[in-house]
Amino acid sequence: MLLALIRRFGQMIFVMFGISILVFLIFFATPGADPASRIAGRNASPETIEAVRKSFGFDQPIWVQYYIMMKKLFITQDLTSFVNRGWKVIPAVIDTIPVTLSLVIGAAVLWVIFGMLFGILAAATRGSIIDKLLIAFGLVGCAMPVYWLGEVMNLFSQSRYHDTWLFSWVPPLGYKPLSEDPEGWFLTLIIPWITLAILYIGLYGRVLRANLIEAMQEDYIRTARAKGLSETRVLLRHALRTSLISFVTLFGLDFGALVGGAALLTEVVFGLQGVGKLTYDALQNLDLPVIMTTVIYASFFVVLANALVDVVYILLDPRVRSA
């Protein structure tokens, strides 16, 4: 087991190293323009560009440049924006993390609960009208661009039907910290949670339904039925357990990807100042140091999350554990 853990850990370090090199090459070595003028942002003065060239060591060999960038990102953490002069980037990114986590965790709770309900209900009523409706809902949910769905939600809840009983409780767009205003935090996030979850409820429901139907054809299900167990018990206690494996795997990947930037579009539409919104604002004024930081921190988080999921697997799997 120790060997498997060490191997997984080594792989994680390798991937992180690879990503850091890739990001470095994209931002500093893409042919076409002077990296210093890119980093300095739109309409930078020649003095600023000269200062950037010096502080990032663009007159030095490429591995020195890589070292300087890594030092600025992780050790001294003093990367500053040149668009908003002197603004320290890394504390700003860290400040936005609670917003993104609030959004993603809430949505994850919704999509796990409703995705499971959807999958079980569809599998139990296979071939019926309920099953067909659920599949249609799942397909439509996966097809809508999430930022567009968010805009439609805003259109209804903030404007068109805001004055009716249905949406009169919806507060204006924006984020309220959980520690200061728990009720406001909950109310402002309900619609973003639902928007983000709809996409995944359909996806997870369909995956679980397919796995359940596959599991129901296994021998141990026949045994359970022959024992005289009720159909509900067979489905929930026997078939569901094995079917949840791919559900959990998917969850690990999607949760990591969402925290690592995929929630960006939802944050933008609902005006939530999370990591994604920070990246979006930086995109609008070509603030490269900010984008570089969010990209590298978020992708490291995703790699770490995926490694953790695998470690949990290694710890849980009896075949690996005993070895």
Added chain:
Amino acid sequence: MSDAVASIRTSRGPWATALRRLSRDKAAMACLAIFCLIVVLSLLAPAYASFANTDPFRSSLDATVEINGVEVPVMEESTEGLALGYTPIGPTWQLGNYFLGADNQGRDVMARLLYGGLNSLLISGAATIITMVLATAIGLTAGFFGGMTDTILSRILDVLWAFPVYLLAISLSIVLIAQGIDLGIIVVEAGSLWLPIFIIAIVYIPYIARPIRGQVLALRRSEFVLAAIGLGVPEHRILLRDILPNVSTTLIVFTPLMLAINMLTESALSFLSIGVQPPDASWGTIIQDGQGLLYTRPMVALAPGLAIALTVLVLNILGDGVRDALDPRSKIKLGGD
């Protein structure tokens, strides 16, 4: 005469059988028809623009339009809120006459929607082709030759795969979109459609290359390939004649799904203003244009979103149908019964 004999006599080979199976799938065929209709309508964009007599790429703030015999300005003076500025005209529901209204620059939304569809389809289509070609080349090389080649290619794929799709796309876009790229032989101007095409194509390579590599690894050890190697058939011939046909079903199954994913990615990048650049349109950029008008003229943002959702929906259903037709055993995997 028994059924078995009859079926032998009418056997058509795997491709014809799959095609027949697909043509019997009503949902898939309906989706194929809708998709073709979307493509044709988009191709008619220039015709529509000349019919409506508008230029969808130039702002026309002082244009007027005749509705039921009354001359109306396209940009109406705003009466809502603080009554500052202008509100574009809403949907007239008259074809060729600001059918879906105008955007904040007084451009005909319907004409832009059709042009946008053309760009969205072009980008997702071209990106799909490039991804498929490159991923197949990488997958075949890594899986067939093994050894060092495989190790290096697989590690590169691992890194690309672990890199979150949107973050990689954002990094590439932000660097390239402003200044373009100059590789000596290939020079791509900033704002060219090739930039989003290449970015989307690169980002999804590992999602196709990894399964292809796995399949090739298994095929490499199969009897008919070993026999071909033993007979001294040259490697490139084995790759093209024996291995490629066997992974082609995987490629075909992935194509509609890839198109759908690319369409969503393209629209997201354009919405973030790092995809298609103004004054060109794509469905994502029109949704972005409509964001500021959401509460006054919602149709600007609603129409392109519906177009994306419909296109992605029919591509996904078509993709499921193609998969079921080529590999009936996989039918259980997702949806269907």
